[in-house]
Amino acid sequence: MATMTTTYSTRGADPATAPAFLAPLDHLRSGLPGAALSWVRDLREQGRERFAAVGLPTVRNESWRYTNLRDLGKLTFQPAVTADSDACFDVLPTVRPEGHGPRLVFVDGRFRAELSSTEGLPAGVELLSLATALTDHGDLVGDHIGRLAAADDRPLVALNSAYLADGPVLRIPRGVALAQPIELVFVSVGAEGRATSFHPRTLIVAEAGSRAVVVEHHVGCGTGTTLANHVAEIFVGEGATLHHYKAQREGGAAFHLSHTAATVAKDGCYDNFILTLGGRLSRNEVVSTLAGTDARTHVSGGYMVRGNQHADTTTLIDHAQPNGTSREVYKGVIDDTARAVFQGKIIVRPQAQKTDGHQLNRALLLSDTAEIDAKPELEIHADDVKCSHGCTAGELDDNALFYLRARGIDQETARGLLIGAFLAEAMEEIAEEPIREAFHSLVAGWLEEKR
Template sequence: MTTSLYSTRGADPTTAPAFLAPLEGRDAAILPVVADLRARGRARFAAVGLPTVKNEAWRYTNLRELAKQSIAPAGDSAATPVDRLPTVRSAGAGPRLVFVDGRFRADLSTLQGLPTGVLLTDFASACRDHGDLVAAHLGRLASADDRPLVALNSADLTDGVVLRVGAGVAVAEPIELVYVTVGREGVTASSHPRALILLETGARAVLVEHHISQGGAAVLSNHVAEITIGEGATLHHCKVQRENDASFHLSHIAASVATGGVYDNFILTLGARLSRNEVVSALDGRDARTHVSGGYMVRGHQHADISTVIDHAQPNGTSREVYKGVIDDHARAAFQGKIIVRPQAQKTDGHQLNRALLLSDNAEIDAKPELQIFADDVKCSHGCTAGELDDNALFYLRARGIDKETARGLLIGAFLADVLDEIAEAPIRDAFQDYVAGWLEEQR
């Protein structure tokens, strides 16, 4: 099932030519389905261009600054040296694919630790060796028709990842995807990676994404992931975004969860000049579950947008959504969370919560929780709050000899602690806590 987040009304077709790069050298076009997807994506994006604030789903996120950029495709990154790569592992190596400016780097990647029954490869190799798999899933969940940024990703589709975990296979080691942006001087280099992720019946896996920058050049990263969770399968999917403050990070995740399946998503947003993470999780089978959560910490003039849709399409589904954010200086954040309960989705249990902590009088949070319930036997709730640090708690810590900045850091850390507890895997939770601690230390 494809769930619509917004229409293309309120898009600006005059921005399209600057973003549509020539198609020469796109190796993945060896498959007709890829060539067809590109053609449809180019036609659609040429017709609508970037979304504007006239579109309700983009009401709180203005892409005007992105439209002003001099956009060019990212250059050849095959020989680009890369600094130390991030990992959630305390020791040892495990399965990892690395992409530099959207292009796969085999020399930095490893398949060590993958059990039999798991396919993990780059997009071009999957097109060459597993064309039927790509043809069956590419473009099935993420539609370019009503999402301009998905259309743009499709139009410039060059590389990405394909992961298939076979029926009954459990992957003990976290699978890590590392996306490094380097960019080019004088332009905003763009990359549009695609991910196809399939967990077959009863499979289990943990996937961790790292998005980082090397250097200070401006880049546009426009990611799309299509995730299929089979019956009784479980995917824990965690992402941390730490790109530089000159960058634009756009992401769309479309997941379909079959009967008894579980999709668990956590996103930590710390970087980028402007970021938007869209998560659409469709519970397409009975007793399916989804857990969508995350934290966002922005300062300066950063902008972070979290937009989610959880679509209960079958009975007995369960969803939990918890986001917490810290906003300082002139930064701004937006949260749009929608829960849909279809008429046939009786016995649905859905919960949504967003809480924001404003550290400055100039900081801003725009929140729009939404429930669309078309069934009568459900249990659904939502809540949004925004506030400042507790002066009494701050005074209590100061009265015990703790300096002001340390006391503020302790209270902010405590505010975020319970959302980090939403991460089920302890090593990942510890790594993400370290990222939060590093942000707080920089804040001091």
């Protein structure tokens, strides 16, 4: 029988790259938060050992065949130090017109209490930094951290665990519905003349029957090279709904790597949308496991790259129980010499009968040197299912362009209209209107920059 592949192979790893990434740990380890907790020490040590054994993935690793981390491996990263991160910000990104509400701000991976706020949160909702949680409430996160994002087969998750220190923690108690979105702001600053790395860990626990909207902003300021190596673990309880939106607008010298693992219990819904605009090299891995019956997940996004940007979207929808529904809609726009990668896999386990899975990825190439590599995969082990995927690549429709030009619309405006319309199909997947509007204006800004 064929092996059921649920994990990425570590074949094609490069242990030689490990020491440079792990060296700074020696000075750091004792000073990291939660050093008194044995499970934290174990998790860090396992991560360190695992990464030391495999190093960065190479293109010989099937999951990384289209994304080469060679440039990353050549750099020597220093962990962010507090002094570098004291830069000030006039305006932090937000989707709230009024500008205030609950939010956590992280600068180079470190929590910044003076920029954060928990105002307006109902009683019982916990929103705090992981560093605080590890120091003051170790039991709060001990049951969840490290449970979803397995380090065995993902070297970058292992590296994240080795450096486990800070990141947002959110727990929404049973039956609580949050009225306003919670914003998580990650600012990459870095430092001139050297490369800075940080490894935030996000934990979201939405207990049974709860409902919340979380919006992540990833922005860059400063010109130093940065590596943000994010891992998020997300637990969606029975009948709970979590909308999780992310806009990534890091700077041109930023490496943005992110692994999000979500598990959805019976009747729960996990809704993820990622808009990728920034970064020199970015990779968003989303793994959504439908672990209970009648669970739903939407995993969608838009990626827009130009210059010599590289954006990788890698998703895995794991239908582990019957009656699950999954839906994926991705749209990509690739210009100049940029390259985009889409790898989407749907697994339907033998017991996951009556699964309904749908995936769509469409890419638009705007230049002669742009490239798209796509690998939409289905792995089906149950017979009574409906699964489909569609994948297309092409350029702007000449007829549509001509139609607009014939009505006196200039070339650039016409192209902008068509690109916006092309992306709209993905943007429609954002259920929350204010957030959809905010993301729309980010797209409009991107189009504007081109002109």
